[in-house]
Structures are given as structure tokens and as C-alpha cells.
Amino acid sequence: MPYHTPIPGEDALTDVSFTNGLTDSQKKAVAHKDGPLLVLAGPGSGKTRVITCRVAALVRAGVRPWNICAITFTNKAADEMRRRVESMQIPSGAHISTFHSLCVRLLRRYAQAAGIRADFSIYDEDDQKHLLRQVLKSADVDAERFPPARLLGGISRCKNDLEDHVAVAARADDYYTKALAKAYRLYQQALDANNALDFDDLLLRTAFLLRDRPEVRRELGEKFRYLLVDEYQDTNHAQYEIARGLALDHGNLCVTGDPDQSIYRWRGADIGNILAFERDWPNAVVIRLEENFRSRPQILALADELIANNRRRKQKKLIPTRPDAGRIEFHTARDESDEACFVAEQIRRLIGQGATAGDIAVFYRINAMSRAIEEAFITRQIPYQVVRGVEFYARKEIRDVLGYLRLIANPKDDVAFARAVNSHSQGIGKTTLERLAIYAGDHNISLDQAAREARNIPAIAAAAQQKLAAFAALIEKFRRAAEGPVAPFIKTVFEESGYARSLEDGTAKDDNAVENVGELISAAAEYDKTAESPSLLDWLQEIALYSDTDAYDAESGRVSLMTLHAAKGLEFGSVFIIGLEEGILPHERARDGTDDLEEERRLCFVGITRARDNLTITRARYRTIRGQFLATIPSQFLFELGRSEQDDGGWQDDGEEQQDAEEPDEPIAAHRRRSAPVFRVNDVVRHGIFGRGRVKQYLDLGDDSVVTVRFDSGQTKSLALKYAKLEKAKI
DNA sequence: AAAACATACATTTTT
């Protein structure tokens, strides 16, 4: 019996009021197409709507919902898509999730084929760091000389490229890579021993599963007959292989994306994946969506002016469809608190004029920049929400409780053991733990197992032996009770472990600690309600992929504060982007390397194109960075947006400070040593690599002076005189 | 073994 009466695709699309500028044949392709489909779409063009409409159209054409799989990058995007699909009044059941959630699901189901156990722990950055440090300490490696964070970054990159440690070792021909390969091997062995996967493993294992087990691949191809991937420009190699593997047997792969909005290169995203889609799938139908239904024409013009500076990109138009209106404003503030005051005042004015707080957002490059804004909002009683990464799950008390729970769910999880035993404190300290680790290592067993055998470890004092054994027994007792709903179980563990008591008495470092654990329990209760058969393991694996960014509430009626990364996919009537300064946007770590710089530019582009009507861009002359009050240099992006230094008149100034570039404008410069040459604005200079250029701005900081030069090649660079060999050119 | 203290250190963006 047919699941649903087939309806011609066009009708299905009309049905769901899909009227945003597609030609009839494009609509038909979106609704009907068996085979690969590439949607290249600019910001505000209804890209995600194409996906939801395709899902709806497929279902109406008789495809069973559970044969459709749509993949997004963030939980937030998945939720949004689920919401939209449900509102289309079609039978639900389509699988909509992030890459990582999908991988967890597949790896649990096909654990055996993937060569792992289904009850694995998922390690986040903190866990990874802990584990790597542990491993390097006990295995005296030359890799110890490199900072763990750097090694983890290197390992992550390898995993994203689907390289295992053997492959890395094989290509290692320099000191660092050799050390990396060794660290990778040891780290991976430790992960295996702990029955744990890190975020990258989730992708890598799934990609390998699809590659090495054709029967699994075929089975999944049968299950997910239609595959859709949103934000395809942000796929890394592993994700690319997963999408390809899942679609290999039927070719029904629809991807959407915008190369100009690729902002996750640092996480291994390869913009080449979307640029080469037509090569990978030669019969792909390509749809371009260039009309923008979101922003005012001036805003689009500004965005276009900026992004045109990127070389590695496909030319694309931003075609406005809305009439002229709205406002663009630039502002230079004195310092970050002055900047925050300005933003807050502007927002107050907007609200006074009838704007809704929920339709206003402030974007910044790094999370730390939210602070000044928050302070200004608090004094002015402007309601706001900060959309922040991790945060809640990074809290000490939350991690401690999760330590217990993870250890209960996965006895091999030594990282969880260390955390739990540490929070349990009372009598088990560093030394004991160290001795226990040595014993466990010698006998090739987990810390949990070693603790049970504590009485047989002569190196450990009798009293400590007792306590370890008691701890192991306690965990074992919990383990036997870990069935069924999660929330009551967490409560039991929290109280009976004695951790609740230790939070309440004495060391009240954080008076909200107990409350926070309560919140965790509520979250678990929520899970218990929705899950069909709740289990601790399932819940742990779910929340491991959860970040507070997902907690963004579109209906909160409050001003949203978030990073530019978190802003992707959202839109607001009025947008403020703060901190357009060299070293912040673009971030200092992206200053060398054009690819990195182009990514920063895309980030700025994403921010600008979030705005529907009003856009305000600000910078501060001074900013406190890591506790130091420093003079700043305007972002080169400001030049590209047509705001040159001389033309500062375009900036609305607070008037407190005169802006004479030649005048050393604060005591900072006065006592600096000087050995570097002095330049003036408009001096013609010569650089060994970039050639001839003209000084646009000179910041006098003695030896640390920075000079901004627009070179004849057209590019603008900010150079530290100390490093850049810059000389005055003759004429 | 725990607490108090000192010192180094890194410090983007997210799953």
C-alpha cells in the first residue's frame, strides 16, 4: 500500500508556499530529483528552506519519512529544521540531526563492525587534555616538549583528514611530526583502553566503517534513501567521506551551502568540498540562489564590497529584493566600556522607537568581549541573553557529577575515575592516585579495577587502601542501580556519594553549585520524558554533544550577545558588530597566511549579512586585552569597507579624543625604547616581499610600533616594525 | 595529604 498519494512536485512546492524566486524547473528539481543536487546559495536566500521544502516534497511524493536523512552542523540548526518540517503538516519521522549525533547513533548500532564497544565515553577537550598529559607523563616521550594543546590540535587535524597514527608515522620526516606521530599513537591507545572516543573519532570511525564495511554501507543506503546536507561548505574531509559513503549507492545527495560563509577552516573544514561537488557528482543539478530576501540593499552592497577582497572564491551576486531603508553606521569609541555604552545607548534608542529587544543582536569575535557589553546592559537594565559555548557543562560541579556518572556507565573510563575520586576527596589524594595508576599500568587494568584490588597494592598506605576499596564498592553499588530513568538516579548518586554534602558545607566557592546540579537533574528529567527507553549511557552520549550555543532562544524577547561564529544561520532586524580592530577581527592568529585572513573576512561577511535593516560597526581606540590596556589599530576590513583613516570624518566620534595619528596619544608610548625607524602617514615605503606601498597609519609604540601600509598590489597590511624590514622608499 | 602560596602560561571560533 502506498504510504501517501503521490503529488507532482511543483504542486507540493506551491503547497508549502515556496515562492522565493525559483524558476519552475528549479522547483521541479528540488522536489523531484533523484540524483545529486547542489544548491549554491547566498545569505538570506532561503537556503535552509530549500532543504525543508525538499523533505516535504519528497514525503508528499510518496517517500517514507524515515528514509530521509538531513544533516546539519549544529544542534540548533537541527532543531530549527525539525521545527520547520513539522510545521509543514507532513507525516514526521525524517531523521534530522548533526553529523556528530548521527555518528554516535551509527557507531552504537554497528559497534561491532566498527571494532568498538557500544558503551563508549565521549571525550571533550578537557578530557582529551587530561588524557594526553597523563600519557605523556608516564611514557617519557620527546613529545613532552610540545604543548599538549598543540599536539591535540595536530592529532585532531590528522583525524579530520582520516589519517591514523600509522599513516602519520609513515610520513613523518621532521622532528615535530615524529613527536606528533608518537603522541598520536600513545593517545589513541589510551583512548582505546578507556573505551572512549573523542569528537574527531566519532567522524573518523564512521567514515572508516562506511569505507571498510560495504555491507553496512549498503544497508544504510537502503535506510537513508535521500540524504540532505546543509552548510556543506563547512564539511571537513571526514564528514565529506561520510556523506559520500551514505549516498554512494543511490546518489540521492542534496547539499546546500555558500562558499563565502565557510568559517570553520580551523576545524578542518575544506571549502574545496563544495567547490568540487560537480566534479564528484558529474550529473549533479546545480541551482544558484542569488536573490536576498533578508537585508536592505545598502547592507548587501557593503557585504559585497568586503567579500570581493577574497581571491579564493566563486564570483557570486547578492541581488537585493527589498526596498531601500534602514541605517548603516560606523562608530569609533575610546575604549571597550565606551564602546559598550554606545551600543547600549543605541539599543535603548531603537527600543524606544519601537524595536523589539529580541530582534537585536551584538556580535563579537571572541567570547571574552561580551563582558563590557553585559556590564553596560546591566546598568541600563537592557534585557539580554549571552549565547555561549560549553559553559554550563564546563562547570566544576557539573563535571564532577558527570565524572561519577561516566565512571558508572563505563568502568574503563580512567579520566572519569580520576575526576570522581578527586571530587570525592576524603582521604584519596594525588599520591595515592599516582600509585594506583602505576599499579593499573603495570597490570594493564583500569583504575576502577585497580581500586577494587587496592588491598593487594603494597605501595599504597593501609588507610588509603581502605578508602579506595570503599570507593570502588560505592561505584559498584551505583552501577547495579543504574537502570531506567536518569534523573532520579543522578539524584541518588549526587546525595549518596557524599558529593552533595561536600558542596553544601564549608568551601562555598560557588554558591550556585547545588542549584546547577539541580539544573542538570532537570535536564535529565526532560530527557526521561522524551526518550522511549531512557538510559544513563544514552543520556551521557547525548549531552556530550550539547553546547550552550544550542540554548539560544529566539523567543526570549532579549537582546542576543554572541560570537560571529554562533551568528551563522540567524538574522536580526538590527545588528551591532564590535571590535573591528587588527588582532581581534581579523584575529591575530589569522594575520599571517592569506587563507586564514580570508576566513576572517568571511566571518565579518557573515556578521554583516545577518542584519535585515540596521547595521552598526564599532571599534575602540584602546582595549584591555588580557588585563593590559593597549592602543589598537583599526581593522583592515574597515579600509575595505571604504572607511579610510583620513576619512575618519565618516565616523561618528565621541569628541573626547582628537585623532592625530602623529601625536603619541598616551603615556604608553612615552617610555618605550626606540630602535625602529619612525614613519609618517603617507610616507612611501618598500617591503622585501610586498613591494612598494604607502603608509596609511602609524602607531607609535617605540620598538613595538605598528604601521599599516597599503601596498601597490592592492593589499593592506599591518606590520610590526620590529619584524618587518620596512624602509622608506625614495620617491 | 591538604591547604596556602607562587609562578608560569595561554589566550578564537565549536562538535
Next chain:
DNA sequence: TGTATGTTTT
């Protein structure tokens, strides 16, 4: 600036 580790004291 804050964290996170290492060192000394109790």
C-alpha cells in the same frame, strides 16, 4: 586577565 600547575608550608 584568569587558570592551572608546581612548590612550600602546615
